[in-house]
Amino acid sequence: MLLIPGPVEVPKSVLAATSLVIDHRGNKFKDIVNRLEKLMIKHFSSKRVALLTGSGTLAVEAMVYSFTKRGEKVLALSYGEFGRRLAESIKRRGATLRLYDKPMGHSFSLEEVKQIIEENKDVTTVALVHNETSTGIALRNLEEISRFIKNKGLKLIVDSVSGFAAYQLMVNEWKIDAVATGSQKALASVPGLGFVAVSRDGLNEMVNEDLPTYLDVSLHLKFQDKYETPFTPATGVFNATLRAAELLELEGVERRWKRHEACTKYVRDALSYFGFSLLGNENNFSNTVVAAIPPIKDYRAKLKEFNVEIAGGMGELRDKVVRIGLLGIVDDRAVMKLIGITARMFHSQYEKEPPLECKLPEELREEIEWS
């Protein structure tokens, strides 16, 4: 049982769909591109979604290079490893970076964002991370932050690599210019595909020079107008991810983010009960990653004996913290198994059962065994 913050366990039919090699200029592949973009547009509630062969970081970096300019003043609000990587990309892009970096375990309140923007009136773009995989902390207040930033007339770009499909996220309605994500997180596909969702407003904000072609979102969208990709796509990963997007459609994006919220809450409550110290608080808990300091030293190694893989900490928290990824198709059975094993470690029990919201719809339930 793989419970790291991505790549995730994937549905059987998604894994089976990876074995496809076809002519990427033929009609069969065009149909895949067409259907995949349409589904992703719906899931993001965006105007367009660029499909990039590569990782989530590629999508984030393509977004940075396509939505900011050399010399432009860009504000980055960071509260963890991926925020700092976002800032690094902005710097490498040649933009003038203003970095606000919070210690791990914290995030930004709306009031803080307001004040920072007040202090940086010359900034034209704001960049931030929706969900920090490194710390299990999220901007649960993304909607109000987005609306505030857009009301100030600023561009907003969001790294939601580990957030998409695990939270309500409405790119058009919240007026976010662009959002980046990856295939191997809450979408529950195999790794190898990055997405940049662009809102109606965002379509007018893209640059198409002074950036690599591979990172040029406008170029990708131009080819997708003809249901093609500008470069040879990982055909198997596209096919698998189309299946994953169909399964998300089947579950419904609202039901999926509620499942993520319910499963992480169940695990947090249980770990608290067993004496783990959780990072974060009710206002900024992540829906996808539970980060905690275990009361015993070898929790991660002991889980591994039961064939359950979780992750260690990142950055300054590397040795202290464990991170449990509950993304994708993690359900009541998975979290009960995790907590059951944990309870036995402490020669104890955890009486509560996961709520109904943790369950997968029947068709999806059959796609995974959690053995």
Place this chain on the structure above:
Amino acid sequence: MLLIPGPVEVPKSVLAATSLVIDHRGNKFKDIVNRLEKLMIKHFSSKRVALLTGSGTLAVEAMVYSFTKRGEKVLALSYGEFGRRLAESIKRRGATLRLYDKPMGHSFSLEEVKQIIEENKDVTTVALVHNETSTGIALRNLEEISRFIKNKGLKLIVDSVSGFAAYQLMVNEWKIDAVATGSQKALASVPGLGFVAVSRDGLNEMVNEDLPTYLDVSLHLKFQDKYETPFTPATGVFNATLRAAELLELEGVERRWKRHEACTKYVRDALSYFGFSLLGNENNFSNTVVAAIPPIKDYRAKLKEFNVEIAGGMGELRDKVVRIGLLGIVDDRAVMKLIGITARMFHSQYEKEPPLECKLPEELREEIEWS
């Protein structure tokens, strides 16, 4: 039977290996990274090989951004669509581009290269395409061109996306600083992985600022020192490509490029016999793509009726030319089938059989059926 200039038909065991989702920070994946880089170093005869999740174009662009600087004068020798794309990447990188662009169907002689370099004494880097998929033309004289350029003290970067493993290519010995390729060409893996091979000399020429992290070859190599990748890799594509690299090891890289040479020669001779006009001449024929003007209009469509897929032309040759990709594990059976169908179209026969060099070793022969 897929005979386009990539993606190619892949061995059964390569396709089967695509279905792998594992923790990319775990020991099993580290073993894949370690073995894959080691094999690719051997196949390239290079010092290092960066492994990038993405297309061949990503590898080419990562090479351009990692081996040239903003404002540096870079000479591009182009003789087709991919040469012009290489030039476009150099321009986008912010280098000062000197472009020599030959009409499609031609390439550069050593004498021409000497003269061009004589005329451009302020240039510090030369960029060129080894094998032009767009026209079925190659720099068969790459070794002598490389040695000349390096003797002049210039940096040399080569797009060999469709050349690697189909020609002799020795990155260290020929003193090429960097060579880019992709997984889905003569290596015969699935699409989704790009490679940048770096020579001993080239290791000292890399820049690591003013470029996106995703395109930063030095960053990739730094992580590969620990058998990791800097970003989430397409684990299935890595696993499949390791298998493909093992099969190349089994065949031997010399035997593989001789097979490519023999198969394309067989097809060229046969098509000439049936009245096709071939692009290029004995000095610049490609070992991987046969480009020709058929004597009948619907050759490509007719082949499709027999379930054989070939490609049309690119750029200015889009409607005139057909392109037959003979890369990867194409063997005597595949080319005989192609020529047999073609012969029947002309109510004719082709008496010659493919030479022994067209055969795959027995273990590889069982990996594909050509039905």
